[in-house]
Amino acid sequence: MGSASGCKTVDLALQGGGAHGALTWGVLDRLLEDARIRIASVSGTSAGAMNAVVMADGLDRAGREGAREALAHFWKAVSNAALFSPIQRSLWDRMTQHYSLDHSPAYLFFEQLTRQFSPYELNPLNINPLRDLVAATVDFERVNHCPDLKVFVTATNVRTGRGRSFTQPQLSVETVMASACLPFLFQAVEIDGEAYWDGGYIGNPALYPLVEDTATRDLIVVQINPLVREELPRTGREIINRINEITFNASLIKELRAIELLHRLIEAERLESERYRDLYVHLIHAHEELKDLAASSKLNAEWGYLVHLRDRGRAWADRFLKRHFDDLGVRSTFDLSSLFTDSFRPPALDDPAPATEG
Numbered sequence: 100m101g102s103a104s105g106c107k108t109v110d111l112a113l114q115g116g117g118a119h120g121a122l123t124w125g126v127l128d129r130l131l132e133d134a135r136i137r138i139a140s141v142s143g144t145s146a147g148a149m150n151a152v153v154m155a156d157g158l159d160r161a162g163r164e165g166a167r168e169a170l171a172h173f174w175k176a177v178s179n180a181a182l183f184s185p186i187q188r189s190l191w192d193r194m195t196q197h198y199s200l201d202h203s204p205a206y207l208f209f210e211q212l213t214r215q216f217s218p219y220e221l222n223p224l225n226i227n228p229l230r231d232l233v234a235a236t237v238d239f240e241r242v243n244h245c246p247d248l249k250v251f252v253t254a255t256n257v258r259t260g261r262g263r264s265f266t267q268p269q270l271s272v273e274t275v276m277a278s279a280c281l282p283f284l285f286q287a288v289e290i291d292g293e294a295y296w297d298g299g300y301i302g303n304p305a306l307y308p309l310v311e312d313t314a315t316r317d318l319i320v321v322q323i324n325p326l327v328r329e330e331l332p333r334t335g336r337e338i339i340n341r342i343n344e345i346t347f348n349a350s351l352i353k354e355l356r357a358i359e360l361l362h363r364l365i366e367a368e369r370l371e372s373e374r375y376r377d378l379y380v381h382l383i384h385a386h387e388e389l390k391d392l393a394a395s396s397k398l399n400a401e402w403g404y405l406v407h408l409r410d411r412g413r414a415w416a417d418r419f420l421k422r423h424f425d426d427l428g429v430r431s432t433f434d435l436s437s438l439f440t441d442s443f444r445p446p447a448l449d450d451p452a453p454a455t456e457g
Contacts, residue, residue, distance in 0.1 A: 107427040108137045108315040109381075112304045114351070115145025115279065115297070116323045117397030118177075121405040123150050123321050124170050125412020126383055131163045133420060139314040140249040142264070142305050144298040147321070148252040148278040149173070149233065152242050152270060159245040160238075173236050174405050180232050181400035188399065198404045199393035201336070206395060213283045225286045227276065234272045243268040251308040253298035254278045257287050262301035262350075264308050299347040306354040310378065317427050320355075322384035324348055340394035352438065355380070359435035381426075382433040383419045385411070 111130075113123050127150060130136050143151035150170065157169025186209060189202040200206040212221065242250065244267075251264045254277035265274040277288035277295035287294035298305070309318055324344055332341040358378055365377045396404070423432045 106135055106137050107317070107424070108139050109317040109319050109427065110140045110309040110312050110315055111138055111142070112306055112309060112318060112320045112351075113141060113143040113147030113150055114303050114321060114323045115143075115147050115299050115347070117146060118400050118405065119323050119392060119397050119408060120146025120150055121174055121408035122323045122412040122415070123147060124174055124405075125409035125414075126321050126416040127154055127170060127412075128167050128409065129413045129416035129420070131167050134163075135424065136420075138248060140251070140309055140312050142251040142253065142302075142309050143278070144253045144302060144304040145279040147304050148275050148298070151250045151252065152233075152237050152239070152275055155242045155245040155248045155250050156237050156239075158247050159241040169236075174409070175402065176232055176236050177229075178400050178402040178405055180228055184400075186398060188401070197393075198396045198399050198401070198407075200395035200399055201393060203395075206398065218282075218284060218286050222286070227285060229279070230272060230276050233275055237272070237275075239271050242270050249312070251305065252278045253302040253305040254280070254288070254290075254295035255298055255300045257282075257294040257296050260301070262298060262305060263293075263295070264302070264305050266308070300350070302350045302354070303347045304351070306351070306358070310358070315428075316377070317379045317381065319381045319383055320351070320433075322351075322382055323389065325389045326352075328390065336394075343394065355435055355438060359439070362435065379426075379428070379431045380433050380435060381419070381423065381431065383415050385415050 111127075113120075116122075123146065130138065131154075138154075141151040141154070143149070153169050153173045154166045157166035159165075161168070185205040186200060186203060187205065188198065188200060189204070192199055192202055218225075249266065250270060251266050252270060252274050253262050253264050254274065255261075256263055265277075273288055273290050276285075277290060278298040280286075280288050280296050282296045287296055289295075303324070304320075306318065306320075324347055326348055328341060328344070332338045358380060362377060426432050
């Protein structure tokens with residue numbers, strides 16, 4: 100929704116993706132820099148959830164600049180914590196300036212180990228340095244009392260297989276860790292007697308909490324997992340990585356399909372949008388750039404790499420704002436119907452916007 104000052108209100112949906120969440124950091128940094136954009140609500144999963152709570156903490160402490168500083172501080176802390184990890188790039192990858200860990204002996208050993216033994220066997224004390232880092236860098240009391248940003252964090256209930264979205268005042272280090280709990284790496288996180296795994300299995304990210312937001316009709320999805328890969332995976336690692344990409348995108352595609360069907364119903368039945376809200380859907384990503392990021396690089400937290408990803412994300416958001424700022428509050432810039440065709444190819448940020456009115 101616009102205002103006399105030209106400010107436009109949006110909701111954000113942030114995908115998870117390990118270190119690739121630094122792409123989202125860059126997107127958020129650019130959006131927070133632009134006073135014409137007001138972020139009302141954020142739904143995040145895994146790394147997206149971490150970005151969301153860090154941003155809320157910073158906003159409550161010192162406004163937009165506080166949020167930008169908090170995100171930079173968080174990602175620097177992630178990098179510092181990984182300095183002494185045995186999982187590092189190989190000498191060859193360093194020489195060839197590849198950020199992949201596919202040739203790292205420690206990464207390959209750890210990958211095989213987690214396929215044969217569970218985290219209950221490998222880590223019976225349930226030691227999780229990431230949990231300690233989040234607890235040390237995020238003030239959840241501020242997050243839960245932040246009046247300027249509604250935050251939703253999604254996790255998957257292990258027993259029921261259903262998603263659960265946590266929001267203020269329920270947010271805590273446990274809810275964020277539940278959202279980021281990959282079951283081959285970490286023991287399930289228990290909250291209120293229920294066990295939870297990574298929210299990406301059921302909502303990456305969950306869109307339904309944002310559909311009910313009456314503050315805005317604009318929903319921006321920050322996409323950091325490739326939807327399409329042209330080349331057929333042939334090696335064992337390539338097949339597993341592609342299966343993971345499909346799995347973690349499936350819930351997003353399902354919810355986008357539901358929104359597209361809602362659009363059709365509103366148009367066909369001439370329903371009033373005040374009762375059945377018709378969303379404007381937007382997508383921030385860069386398909387070609389996502390394809391060159393190896394899945395193993397999601398565990399690479401070198402500062403130079405995180406800054407590289409941040410700068411990519413900033414560039415995505417900058418191109419989106421230059422191209423589509425005037426479309427916010429007016430129409431969708433992502434053609435949902437194209438997503439469900441065999442010929443679908445994710446649009447480039449410089450492609451013409453579809454002529455879809457709300």
